Amino acid sequence: xxxxxxxxxxxxxxxxxxxxxxxxxxxxxxxxxxxxxxxxxxxxxxxxxxxxxxxxxxxxxxxxxxxxxxxxxxxxxxxxxxxxxxxxxxxxxxxxxxxxxxxxxxxxxxxxxxxxxxxxxxxxxxxxxxxxxxxxxxxxxxxxxxxxxxxxxxxxxxxxxxxxxxxxxxxxxxxxxxxxxxxxxxxxxxxxxxxxxxxxxxxxxxxxxxxxxxxxxxxxxxxxxxxxxxxxxxxxxxxxxxxxxxxxxxxxxxxxxxxxxxxxxxxxxxxxxxxxxxxxxxxxxxxxxxxxxxxxxxxxxxxxxxxxxxxxxxxxxxxxxxxxxxxxxxxxxxxxxxxxxxxxxxxxxxxxxxxxxxxxxxxxxxxxxxxxxxxxxxxxxxxxxxxxxxxxxxxxxxxxxxxxxxxxxxxxxxxxxxxxxxxxxxxxxxxxxxxxxxxxxxxxxxxxxxxxxxxxxxxxxxxxxxxxxxxxxxxxxxxxxxxxxxxxxxxxxxxxxxxxxxxxxxxxxxxxxxxxxxxxxxxxxxxxxxxxxxxxxxxxxxxxxxxxxxxxxxxxxxxxxxxxxxxxxxxxxxxxxxxxxxxxxxxxxxxxxxxxxxxxxxxxxxxxxxxxxxxxxxxxxxxxxxxxxxxxxxxxxxxxxxxxxxxxxxxxxxxxxxxxxxxxxxxxxxxxxxxxxx
Numbered sequence: 001x002x003x004x005x006x007x008x009x010x011x012x013x014x015x016x017x018x019x020x021x022x023x024x025x026x027x028x029x030x031x032x033x034x035x036x037x038x039x040x041x042x043x044x045x046x047x048x049x050x051x052x053x054x055x056x057x058x059x060x061x062x063x064x065x066x067x068x069x070x071x072x073x074x075x076x077x078x079x080x081x082x083x084x085x086x087x088x089x090x091x092x093x094x095x096x097x098x099x100x101x102x103x104x105x106x107x108x109x110x111x112x113x114x115x116x117x118x119x120x121x122x123x124x125x126x127x128x129x130x131x132x133x134x135x136x137x138x139x140x141x142x143x144x145x146x147x148x149x150x151x152x153x154x155x156x157x158x159x160x161x162x163x164x165x166x167x168x169x170x171x172x173x174x175x176x177x178x179x180x181x182x183x184x185x186x187x188x189x190x191x192x193x194x195x196x197x198x199x200x201x202x203x204x205x206x207x208x209x210x211x212x213x214x215x216x217x218x219x220x221x222x223x224x225x226x227x228x229x230x231x232x233x234x235x236x237x238x239x240x241x242x243x244x245x246x247x248x249x250x251x252x253x254x255x256x257x258x259x260x261x262x263x264x265x266x267x268x269x270x271x272x273x274x275x276x277x278x279x280x281x282x283x284x285x286x287x288x289x290x291x292x293x294x295x296x297x298x299x300x301x302x303x304x305x306x307x308x309x310x311x312x313x314x315x316x317x318x319x320x321x322x323x324x325x326x327x328x329x330x331x332x333x334x335x336x337x338x339x340x341x342x343x344x345x346x347x348x349x350x351x352x353x354x355x356x357x358x359x360x361x362x363x364x365x366x367x368x369x370x371x372x373x374x375x376x377x378x379x380x381x382x383x384x385x386x387x388x389x390x391x392x393x394x395x396x397x398x399x400x401x402x403x404x405x406x407x408x409x410x411x412x413x414x415x416x417x418x419x420x421x422x423x424x425x426x427x428x429x430x431x432x433x434x435x436x437x438x439x440x441x442x443x444x445x446x447x448x449x450x451x452x453x454x455x456x457x458x459x460x461x462x463x464x465x466x467x468x469x470x471x472x473x474x475x476x477x478x479x480x481x482x483x484x485x486x487x488x489x490x491x492x493x494x495x496x497x498x499x500x501x502x503x504x505x506x507x508x509x510x511x512x513x514x515x516x517x518x519x520x521x522x523x524x525x526x527x528x529x530x531x532x533x534x535x536x537x538x539x540x541x542x543x544x545x546x547x548x549x550x551x552x553x554x555x556x557x558x559x560x561x562x563x564x565x566x567x568x569x570x571x572x573x574x575x576x577x578x579x580x581x582x583x584x585x586x587x588x589x590x591x592x593x594x595x596x597x598x599x600x601x602x603x604x605x606x607x608x609x610x611x612x613x614x615x616x617x618x619x620x621x622x623x624x625x626x627x628x629x630x631x632x633x634x635x636x637x638x639x640x641x642x643x644x645x646x647x648x649x650x651x652x653x654x655x656x657x658x659x660x661x662x663x664x665x666x667x668x669x670x671x672x673x674x675x676x677x678x
Contacts, residue, residue, distance in 0.1 A: 031492070031499030031507070032614055034604055036621070044665035047649055048642040051617030061623050064344070066337035069622025069641060070493045074472045078488050082350040082470060085364045099360045102432040103353055109437040110349035116437055117321045121212055123438035124316050127151065128212065131308050137297050140304055141266050145273035149442075149449055151308040153177060155292060156265070158276055160452050162460055162479045164250050164533035170455040172255075172271065172278045176288035178233040178307075180314070182336070182635045183240060187231040193630055197335060202227050204331035208313045209306075211323050225303045226310055236291035238284075240635060241570050246478075246526055246533055249284045258283060262293035275453050318348075319438050338625030356444040358468025359425035362487075365470045366420045370487040377497060378418045378485060378512075381504070381589075385512050386411065388589040392678060398544045406536040410481065410519060410529040415462070417484040420469040425451075474511055476518035478527040483515040494619060501594040502608045506615030509586035510579075517581030517678055521574040522549055548677045552576050555651075555675065559643045562629060567639050575638045580648040581678040583616060587654055609658040613649065620644040651675045 038053025049056070061068040089104030090111075109115075127150045134140050144152040157177035163169050181187060181201060186194055202223040209219035243249060255278055259267040271277060283289060296304075317324040325342075333339035342348075354361050393399070393407050430443045462482075466475055470488040477484070485508075489495070495508040518524045525545065528534045537545070553569035556576050560566055569576070591597040596608045603611060622641035624632065629640060639647065649655045650667050651674040661667050 031496045031503030032604070032611060033493070033618055036618065037614070042665075043659040044661045044667050046646065047613070047617055047655075047659070047667055048620070048645040051614050051645070052621040055621060056623060059623060061625060063340035064342060064347075066333075066339050066628040067622055067624040070619050071472055072622070074489070074491060074493065077491075078470050078472060079347050079350050081369055082354065082361065082365065083346055085361070085368065086350055086353060089364065097431070099363055102427070102430070103357055103360050103364065105432045105434040106357060106440050107349055107353055108434050109432070109440050110352060111345065112435065112437065113322075113345070115435055116319075119438070120321045121313070121316075121324065123320065123442075124312055127312050128309055131305055131312070134301065134305050134308075136301055137264075137299070137304065138266070140296075140301070140308070141270060142273075143308075145270040148274055149445060151312040154308045154311045155296070155304075156270065158271065158274060160276065160455050162531075163252075163282070164246060164479060164527075165252070167479045167531040168460050170458065170460065171252075171280065171282055172276045172456065173282045173284060174289065176237050176285040178288075178292075179230045179237065180310075181230070181234075182631060184234040184237045185239070185634070187234040193627075198227070200331050200335035204314075204327060205310055207327045207330075208310060208317065208324070211327065212309075212313060222303075222306045222310075225300070226307050229299070229303055229307055232295065233288075233291075236285075236288045238287070240637075241568070243284075244523060244571070244574070244637075246523055250533055251283045251286050253281055253283060255279055255281050258286075258289075261286075262289050264293045264297050265289065276456065278456065316438070319441050336627060336631055338627030352441075354468050354470055356441065356448075357427060357430075358470075359421070360427065362420055362469035363424060366487055370419050370469070370490070371497075373497060374487075374490045374495065375419050377504075378490060378495075378508070379416075381509055382416045382418070382483075382512055384589045384593045385509065385516060385585050386414065388592060389513075389516055389585050389678070392585065392588070396678075398548070398676075399541050400538050403536070403538050403541040406528065407520065410527075410536075411516075413481055413529040414516065414519065415480065415482040417465060417482055419485070419487045419490070421463060421465045423463045474515050476515040476524065477531075478519065478524045479531045481519065481527070481529060481531045483512070483519075485512070485515075500603060500608075500611065501590060501596045502603075502611035503615045505586050505590035505594070505597070506612035507619050509589060510582045510616050510619070512582070513585035513589075514578040514582030516585065517578040518574065520581070520678055521577040523574050545677070548675065549573060549577065551673070551675050552580070552677075555673075556639060556643065556647060559639070559647070561633050561640055562626060565630060565633055567633065567643055572637050572639045575644075576647060577677060579639075579644050580651055580675050583648040583652060584678065586616075587612060587652070607658065609654065613655055613658055617645045617649070 033055065036052055036055030038049055038057070041050045041053050043050040059068060065072060086103060086107040089100040090108040092100050092104060094100035094104065127147070130147070131143065131151060134143055141156075144154070144156045146152070148158070155178050157175040159173055159175070160170050161173050163171040179187070181197065186197060205223035205226055206216070206219040209222050210216055214222065255268060255271065258281060259265070271281075313324070314328070317328040329339070329342050333342065389411055390408060393404055393411065396404065399407070427444065427447050430447045432440050432443070462480060465484060465486075466477060467473055467484060467486050469486050471486040472488045474483070474485045474489055476482070489511070490508070493507065494511060495504060525537070526533060526535065528536050553573055555569065556567045556572055557569035558566070590612055600607060606614065620641040624640065632638070632640065638644070646667065650669045655661065656668070663670075
């Protein structure tokens, strides 16, 4: 659901949504929001509008948001809960080093705008001075190795993560880096929206240099030079669709052998200096480093230094004084996402506290906002869906018995995580100071980096979570073969213990099924029951899967988002398979395990089946600004909400029966063209 983080590469392969960072949205009774429906729309023509049309018509996206929908509404509610917790912690006289002291003082430091404004860009001046001392590319490589968190990762992206072919161990990994636009195509496309983004990016670069003392003409020249450099770098990058292939991303080398391929990068010494000395490495995109080896020694050193300085300033911008924050918002918020106004500072600092100290804040959040009965109900739902998934695998008519054995083995090995971790991170050594916001941010960043370094040579900690407890999201990890549902998402409109089974199976049940199906989507299916990147498919079964997956690609390629902008079926393939599979598994579990699912009693005029589908349709409700929608289509593996609802439903026979869908209806799809995978 969120962006993939390099240092937690085991994590978000199957996250549920992207996080788009006034709520007058009341919680309706009994789960479904009946007032949000538009009964003037036929469910056979556009189910998404039928389920959500009235809500869409009366809802405006708040000025401080790029989108507004189920996820955003719950995130907004959670933010307000976190604000109360953080303000209470900030006002308390808790012992030094305690959970409350550290989260409270971190929040207070982030809200102390007087101190932050007084400092300007003082917190990063020393780093910029060090970069200025670089004389040649050899100096630059030495700096990269000694200052990996202070611009050093601008051209060399090294980290430590699980070895996909030996997932119980950690290994040093290297990934492409060096660009700042959302996707490599943004450097070359000539359509008007892309040109607008490029121009805004150049303006952003120039503004940051101006704010740090460079005259306007020189700043503009540096911006031009940096964009030209990044454009060159982008030619050696893999695109997002290419990077969906985990086999293509697994390139293991003896360190000395890959170092010999890129002699100008002094790789062995560099990794040793970074405390990543190792006999073997994985290079996700070798082409990038081979190209870097060729052009780096020949590049203009002043341009390279400017690029490093820009990386430092941009990375720090939101933690510095107001002009830097506004420059960042002007580009990232307004131009990229169409955001009209910044979020309130308390909301931004609450989110940052969760991002950096999530296991501290999470303890306080769970204590106040996670009920044991929610976990009990989730355990039951997960178990029921797992049983149905097992049954469905056994009944597949396109898969051989041998491959079914391995698929079932993987399904039974799933590890569910619900609510919060069994073991909290302590952030040992991080001393939070109430009057040093930037220092606090750096302290948590350094702790995270040291934590990563400490993994090398140690067994993988399977208790670790990839999301914090307040997160409104869920994920599947192929390297750990686990599904996780943080406490934050286990609330309305996804889960309501007071609502009927139709609602909960159609909402959170579909989410559970979605994450389970990720274990068997185009990426997840390439990992076995132990989380190992290993082919367990017979050739005929592999061919059958690819044929069925192509149907998904073709379907979603045909969905129009804006003007001539279409969903990218290949980019969104995994999420679309998970949406379709999640719906199917959740529905069968509802019909199999609940009294309501076996009956025909209407509630509010709707049958059990209709209520199930309405719940499913309403969790995907969302309005996005055109800019955010365009960015999402180009970069995000999730389809826009209306297609996450209508796409799966148009492939599902029980939906046809529930609402009388017939040939000629827009929601109708000929049976031969329907997706049949899981």
